[in-house]
Amino acid sequence: xxxxxxxxxxxxxxxxxxxxxxxxxxxxxxxxxxxxxxxxxxxxxxxxxxxxxxxxxxxxxxxxxxxxxxxxxxxxxxxxxxxxxxxxxxxxxxxxxxxxxxxxxxxxxxxxxxxxxxxxxxxxxxxxxxxxxxxxxxxxxxxxxxxxxxxxxxxxxxxxxxxxxxxxxxxxxxxxxxxxxxxxxxxxxxxxxxxxxxxxxxxxxxxxxxxxxxxxxxxxxxxxxxxxxxxxxxxxxxxxxxxxxxxxxxxxxxxxxxxxxxxxxxxxxxxxxxxxxxxxx
Amino acid sequence: xxxxxxxxxxxxxxxxxxxxxxxxxxxxxxxxxxxxxxxxxxxxxxxxxxxxxxxxxxxxxxxxxxxxxxxxxxxxxxxxxxxxxxxxxxxxxxxxxxxxxxxxxxxxxxxxxxxxxxxxxxxxxxxxxxxxxxxxxxxxxxxxxxxxxxxxxxxxxxx
Numbered sequence: 321x322x323x324x325x326x327x328x329x330x331x332x333x334x335x336x337x338x339x340x341x342x343x344x345x346x347x348x349x350x351x352x353x354x355x356x357x358x359x360x361x362x363x364x365x366x367x368x369x370x371x372x373x374x375x376x377x378x379x380x381x382x383x384x385x386x387x388x389x390x391x392x393x394x395x396x397x398x399x400x401x402x403x404x405x406x407x408x409x410x411x412x413x414x415x416x417x418x419x420x421x422x423x424x425x426x427x428x429x430x431x432x433x434x435x436x437x438x439x440x441x442x443x444x445x446x447x448x449x450x451x452x453x454x455x456x457x458x459x460x461x462x463x464x465x466x467x468x469x470x471x472x473x474x475x476x477x478x479x480x481x482x483x484x485x486x487x488x489x490x491x492x493x494x495x496x497x498x499x500x501x502x503x504x505x506x507x508x509x510x511x512x513x514x515x516x517x518x519x520x521x522x523x524x525x526x527x528x529x530x531x532x533x534x535x536x537x538x539x540x541x542x543x544x545x546x547x548x549x550x551x552x553x554x555x556x557x558x559x560x561x562x563x564x565x566x567x568x569x570x571x572x573x574x575x576x577x578x579x580x581x582x583x584x585x586x587x588x589x590x591x592x593x594x595x596x597x598x599x600x601x
Numbered sequence: 602x603x604x605x606x607x608x609x610x611x612x613x614x615x616x617x618x619x620x621x622x623x624x625x626x627x628x629x630x631x632x633x634x635x636x637x638x639x640x641x642x643x644x645x646x647x648x649x650x651x652x653x654x655x656x657x658x659x660x661x662x663x664x665x666x667x668x669x670x671x672x673x674x675x676x677x678x679x680x681x682x683x684x685x686x687x688x689x690x691x692x693x694x695x696x697x698x699x700x701x702x703x704x705x706x707x708x709x710x711x712x713x714x715x716x717x718x719x720x721x722x723x724x725x726x727x728x729x730x731x732x733x734x735x736x737x738x739x740x741x742x743x744x745x746x747x748x749x750x751x752x753x754x755x756x757x758x759x760x
Contacts, residue, residue: 486755548705552698553627553628553648554608554626555625558736561736562733562736563698566698566700568702568705569702578704578706579654582654582707586649589608589609
């Protein structure tokens, strides 16, 4: 088995995305769904139930009174926030432990980077039309999922990858692609495909290091931009550093200025302070 | 004892046992200053160049911006007995993502405004490690003035 086959074989063993998330998304398509019907679906996943309650009571969502039961929580938070909570607590399990060691990431770094990118995507959504905030948060939260599974292979060939980046001034994903035969963005796209996410989300994860991402579909542009800003700020960044390429001229299409981006960077720090419960899932 | 400086944050110290450290500088800049005579030092980690972007925020978070954070760093060290003429100044960070169109240039602007402020106030930089597409962690030992730098892909060394 060659290297790429070995990496791809891994995907067969990637655990499924929690079923409850898929069922909640399905049920939420009916605008008249009741809190009780939602609770029926969610209550079978204990981790998610606990997280819904914990996050309902978190400052980030600004709910004024204490929420004690799932039914009550679901009435209070509204469907959009519920979707974010379900996705966050379903994703968190893939980012626990020493998952990014091959990239020089400490425990918790990958989750912090993912949550920051998810929040950044929600901040930027006002500047990028035709993207719904829920998809933005989900795709951004999962954009680096491929790293989770490529990490040990990166560790094996780390010196070679870093050497290529340093010598040729290329991006880290280009070096992954050349030396390992596949990069974490492509692998992430395959994982989302296996998890049966919608095509725009699969594309956004696959294209998040595409230098021309700002010319792609709005969701792809949004995720690539969010990731680039979070990398620039240095949140949960490993040995790949800022060796990621994105052509800035694509911002024109959305009428986004550097000042707008700087405001979003400043806002992100405030939002992250308020999102401690999300970070501690 | 390690004292962590966050993003848009600053710490100063005259405790010889303390080490000020800031992790993961990307386009942000870390400014390290130290006075060997009184063993007073400070570390600033600012994120954005110009406080005119949002004056209200700059009042609440002066360490977010170069033009409000840098003066605050020097003033705080002066208040602990440091003197401008003795201060050793080191600067790190200011990286960028790879962008052939040069529009994502916050790192470069962060450095330009620092140079402008330093030139205007006749402050010399003793050592620096600036730019590229790397990620940096920097620390200052208050007792010795030693500055350690860790750069992605280049390892750890003294600056």
